[in-house]
Amino acid sequence: MSTATSDAGAGTTAGFVEPTPSALLLLGQGRDLASERGVECPGALPSPSDPDLVERARAARAALGDSLFVLGHHYQRDEVIQFADVTGDSFRLAREAAARPQAEHIVFCGVHFMAESADILTAPDQKVLLPDLAAGCSMADMAAIEQVEEAWEVLADAGVADSTVPVTYMNSSAAIKAFTGRHGGTVCTSSNAQVALRWAFDQVGGAEGQGTVLFMPDQHLGRNTAVLQLGLRPEDCVVFDPRRPGGGLTAQQLRDARMVLWRGHCSVHGRFSARNVSEVRERVPGVTVLVHPECTHEVVTAADMVGSTEYIVRALGAAEPGSSWAIGTELNLVRRLARQHPELDVHYLDSTVCFCSTMNRIDLPHLVWTLESLVQGRTVNRVVVDADDAHWARVALDQMLALPGL
Ligand code: SF4
Secondary structure (H helix, E strand, O other): OEEEEOOOOOOOOOOOOOOOOOOOOOOOOOOOOOOOOOOOOOOOOOOOOOOOHHHHHHHHHHHHHHHEEEEEEOOOOHHHHOOOOEEEOHHHHHHHHHOOOOOOEEEEEOOHHHHHHHHHHOOOOOEEEOOOOOOOOHHHHOOOHHHHHHHHHHHHHOOOHHHEEEEEEOOOOHHHHHHHHHOOOEEEOOOOHHHHHHHHHHHOOOOOOOOEEEEEOOHHHHHHHHHHOOOOOHHHEEEEOOOOHHHHOOHHHHHHOOEEEEOOOOOOHHHOOHHHHHHHHHHOOOOEEEEOOOOOHHHHHHOOEEOOHHHHHHHHHOOOOOOEEEEEOOHHHHHHHHHHOOOOEEEEOOOOOOOOOOHHHOOHHHHHHHHHHHHOOOOOOEEEEOHHHHHHHHHHHHHHHOOOOO
16 A cells, blocks of 8 residues: 655645546545545646746746756656656566656656655655555556455465465555565566476476466556466466455366466556557558567467567667557557658558557646645655555565566
């Protein structure tokens, strides 16, 4: 669990709507601290139409000097990314934050779980700020800590918890990372999921043995890695649905499984279909289809290449001039890559727009508000992970850092 704090002063909760279990929770207008989304975002934001926003952001940055470090995830809007000191995927950004002990304030232009990871990996006196607290991640939200603890009990009842190692994707709450650390598991990224899974299986007898991995929260990354990189059969993987009794699985199914995949997915990458792949091949002869491993197994097996956002950035950087590419990942990144590589013919894999709506909540007005608040001596939207979760999440993150290849 993490908390979000602001010392923005009185009046910041005006218009606060107490959520009810059945109420539609409007992003940024309610508070649900158990969720990645829907936490309150206090303060009077500048108008998006203010023509001076860019100048205001520049002036605030200059005033804050080295005490400020701005991180920008690859999926952020251009209007925001122009102010980032460094860009990258969630793991790279957390490490960059940890490598800047002189920065008192770290403004994370990304989503909530990323700010939590940065808080865990930075010194206690460094403050991590998320310009809009409603910038959560729908995938991370698909695994609540209470659900994961119940799932572990189901595995224990089936007699497999002792031979199961949890592996959680970076895209998860600090509480889930802490659960993973407490149970001897590791965090992984989309770049090192293969190494992390091999390590996890080695703890319980190897990939050819009898042990099990509980993989959270992205079923697609887990399945794609287990089947395509570790050589497990699709039928070795079962999907645990936290909304169904016993996960919707029998005890025997759990005993027979090698991979118990959490029923979670990315709402952006889950949209791509095998039909998108066949259509782009018809439309663009000779195209190379490159997709993120959060895409479904069907899409990944239909594509030519699969890799993390950092891999996609590197692949286009090394591509043959004149070559054609169809990219299956978030649209802000694909558009930016197309602009950075005019020598390439870059297409978006889907024919419809596919932004990450929560990533897009970080916009220039929120960034200006955050920076100007700091200039005025007010720390707003600080993300703080509680000490016990931070300790155990750090254990799981350190386990990942100890894996070969990082
Ligand atoms: S792109 Fe998907 S995994 Fe990434 S923040 Fe958005 S919803 Fe979460």
